[in-house]
Amino acid sequence: MAILDIRQRSGYLFLGVVLGHILLISAQVNSKSGVPLLEVVTFGVFSELQRTLSGGVGGIRGVWGNYVGLRHVKAENDELKRQLAAAQITMQEQRALADQARNLQKLLELRNRVALTTTGAEIIGAAASPDFRTLTIDKGTRDGLRPDMAVIAPAGVVGRVVVPSPRSAKVQLLIDRNAAAGVIIERTRAQGVVVGGGDDRLQMQYVSEASDVAVGDLVVTSGIDTIYPKGLPVGRVESVEKNGPAFKRIVVKPAVDFTQIEEVLVVLTPTPAKEAAAGVSE
Amino acid sequence: MRAAGVFLAVVAALALQTTLARYLVKGTVAIDLVLVAVVYVALTSGPATGLLTGAFAGLVQDALSSPLIGIGGLAKTTVGFLAGVIGTQFIVSQPLPRFVVFFAASALHAVIFMGLYMLLDLRNFGTPYAAVAAQSTANALVGVIAFQVVELLPGAVERRRAAKTRLRR
Numbered sequence: 001m002a003i004l005d006i007r008q009r010s011g012y013l014f015l016g017v018v019l020g021h022i023l024l025i026s027a028q029v030n031s032k033s034g035v036p037l038l039e040v041v042t043f044g045v046f047s048e049l050q051r052t053l054s055g056g057v058g059g060i061r062g063v064w065g066n067y068v069g070l071r072h073v074k075a076e077n078d079e080l081k082r083q084l085a086a087a088q089i090t091m092q093e094q095r096a097l098a099d100q101a102r103n104l105q106k107l108l109e110l111r112n113r114v115a116l117t118t119t120g121a122e123i124i125g126a127a128a129s130p131d132f133r134t135l136t137i138d139k140g141t142r143d144g145l146r147p148d149m150a151v152i153a154p155a156g157v158v159g160r161v162v163v164p165s166p167r168s169a170k171v172q173l174l175i176d177r178n179a180a181a182g183v184i185i186e187r188t189r190a191q192g193v194v195v196g197g198g199d200d201r202l203q204m205q206y207v208s209e210a211s212d213v214a215v216g217d218l219v220v221t222s223g224i225d226t227i228y229p230k231g232l233p234v235g236r237v238e239s240v241e242k243n244g245p246a247f248k249r250i251v252v253k254p255a256v257d258f259t260q261i262e263e264v265l266v267v268l269t270p271t272p273a274k275e276a277a278a279g280v281s282e
Numbered sequence: 283m284r285a286a287g288v289f290l291a292v293v294a295a296l297a298l299q300t301t302l303a304r305y306l307v308k309g310t311v312a313i314d315l316v317l318v319a320v321v322y323v324a325l326t327s328g329p330a331t332g333l334l335t336g337a338f339a340g341l342v343q344d345a346l347s348s349p350l351i352g353i354g355g356l357a358k359t360t361v362g363f364l365a366g367v368i369g370t371q372f373i374v375s376q377p378l379p380r381f382v383v384f385f386a387a388s389a390l391h392a393v394i395f396m397g398l399y400m401l402l403d404l405r406n407f408g409t410p411y412a413a414v415a416a417q418s419t420a421n422a423l424v425g426v427i428a429f430q431v432v433e434l435l436p437g438a439v440e441r442r443r444a445a446k447t448r449l450r451r
Contacts, residue, residue, distance in 0.1 A: 010330040014363045017337050018356060025352035025398075042345035046296070053301045125300040128346035129354060130312030130417065131395065136300070170347075177405050178349065197408065 044165035050125035050136050051168065088154035089118075089265065095220075096231025116229060118152075118265040119143055124168065133176035133196065133258070135159075139266060140167045148227050150267040156233035156255030157181065157221060158264050169266075173258055174234070175200060182225040183234050185211070186218040194219065194234055194252055202235060204250035211248065213240050219252050229267060288323055288331065292339045295319035300346070312413075313420045314388070316343050320358050321365045321387045322428060325374055329366030336362025350404060357394040361387045377426050384425035388418035 093116060121143075125136035139145055141164045151158040151171050159179060163170040172179050175196040183194050183204065190211035194202040207213060217237040223230030235252040243249035295315040316339045324332025340358030344351040365387050374380055392414040399405040 010328070010333065010363070010366070013330055014333050014359070017333055017359050021337070021352045021356035021359060025350060025356070025402075028350050028352065042342065046300075046342075046346055049293075049297060050300055053297055057301060128296055128300050128316070128343045129348065130299075130314050131354075132347040134347055177407070198410075199413070 043163050043170060044168070046128075047125065047136050047165055047168035047170075051138060054122075054124035054138075085154040085263075089152075092152075092156075092232055095233075096229065116267050117269040118267050119145075120263060121151075121169075121266055122263050123261060131198070133173040133179075133198065134162070135171045135173065135261075135264075137169050137171055137264060137266070138167070140164050140169050142166050144268055145169050145266055150228045150232075151264050152232055152267060153256050153261050153264050155257070156235065157228055158256055158258070158261065160227050161266065171264070174256075175202060175254060175258060180225070181228050181234065182222040183219050184222045185213055185237070186220050187214075188212040188217070191222060192250070200254070200258070201238070202252040202254055204237070204252050205247070207248045207250055209242065209246055209248055213237060213248060213250060215240060229269070284327070284331070288327070288335050289338075291319050291323060292316065292335060292342070295339070296342060296346070312417055313424055314391070314417065315424065316340075317358065317361065317388060317391055318384065318421050318425045318428065320362045321384055321425060324362045324365035325369035325380070325383065327366065328370050329363045332362035332366030332369075333359050334362075336360070350399075350402075353395060353398045356398065357391045360394055361391045364390070377430065380429055381422045381426050384422035385418045388421040389414060392417065 119139060121137035121139040123135050124138045127134040135158075137151070145161055145164045147161055147164060149161045151160060157174055159171045159173040159176070161169050162172045173196070174181060174194070175198070177196055177198040179196040181194050182191070184191050185207075188211065190207055190213055192204045192207040194204050197203055204219065215237050219234045219237060221228040221230055221232045221234060233255040235254040237250055238253045239251045241249040295318065299315045320332065320336045320339050323335045327335075336358035337355050340355030341351060343358075344354040348354055365383060368374065368383055372379070374383055392410070396405075396407045396410065396414075400407060
């Protein structure tokens with residue numbers, strides 16, 4: 001293979017760079033520490049570029065929408081959308097409270113009845129690589145955001161904060177391959193875990209073959225993962241199949257259309273399970 | 283000067299990927315504009331520039347989106363080097379050969395990227411053949427169009443100037 005003669009200058013350079021990458025990967029794989037510093041710094045710098053570009057794109061879209069298009073109708077529509085979003089969030093909270101009331105574990109229910117404290121955030125960027133499903137939002141540690149805070153939209157769960165920088169944060173979407181959430185089937189209270197597949201569907205796993213699950217059932221968060229508050233819609237069951245002797249294979253269509261969301265809410269209130277875990281550690 | 287151009291091309295691709303892709307790309311169709319930029323630079327500038335561009339672009343992309351920095355960099359370094367070698371050894375000046383190179387580069391990138399993640403037991407990609415084929419095709423189309431646009435633009439300017447000169451006479 002004369003064309004791949006590694007003894008050429010570029011060949012040695014290639015070997016050196018590849019070796020550097022392997023060392024870099026090895027160092028991270030062996031490490032058990034949190035977020036790499038390089039990731040935080042790079043993300044923080046680049047999110048500013050994303051913010052600027054998003055502002056430019058937003059400005060152009062705003063000019064078109066507000067001055068060239070139907071100006072008053074657009075403003076009225078935006079206001080109605082805000083009101084609808086607020087009403088849907090309230091409805092979600094009411095649904096969560098109603099679920100708790102039906103539950104026999106009243107002591108835990110009392111702790112879960114605390115209303116959610118949220119902060120609104122605008123999406124300013126998407127993932128830099130198509131292999132990862134993340135978004136960048138315009139709120140960060142200055143606004144009280146911390147890793148593992150739940151991010152929701154009026155329709156349901158969006159994901160969780162993974163890398164907060166001072167003025168922005170990276171949100172891992174629930175459909176990312178590394179994402180997961182504890183859930184229950186609202187109708188039958190069958191428990192399981194939804195995991196992302198990297199596409200636009202979720203897989204609900206660890207649901208017993210004996211459980212009652214039907215197509216169209218609403219899947220809501222169970223709250224046991226200490227990230228997502230209990231009772232938030234995750235999606236609806238799209239298909240149910242037998243998967244071996246013990247479990248079902250369940251595909252869930254997410255409640256949120258991840259390609260359409262523009263604004264999200266970050267839940268600042270710790271979940272009761274997280275508070276309990278913090279209390280135990282103290 | 284060339285390094286600055288390459289740097290700007292990669293940053294522009296990243297900016298487009300993170301900003302505009304959200305509005306343009308729907309569902310599961312995903313175009314890796316950064317990979318397209320790396321292969322483009324490699325084909326036009328050779329293996330050394332290709333691998334360095336791939337390393338830089340991949341590391342930045344990893345730092346922005348991946349939990350593990352280096353895998354995307356390694357994949358893009360390899361792809362940039364091999365695309366550069368092919369660009370210097372073969373005539374890749376027609377749309378069809380370019381399409382093949384972009385397609386093969388995207389497929390190779392996916393194999394290295396997903397293979398390393400699965401080898402390290404960090405992610406499970408299932409059986410992503412259809413997704414890889416779709417992404418490779420989309421990347422190849424974008425790459426070929428980018429080449430055509432870049433090559434046509436200077437000619438178009440000259441033709442316009444010539445037409446204006448003729449009108450004045």
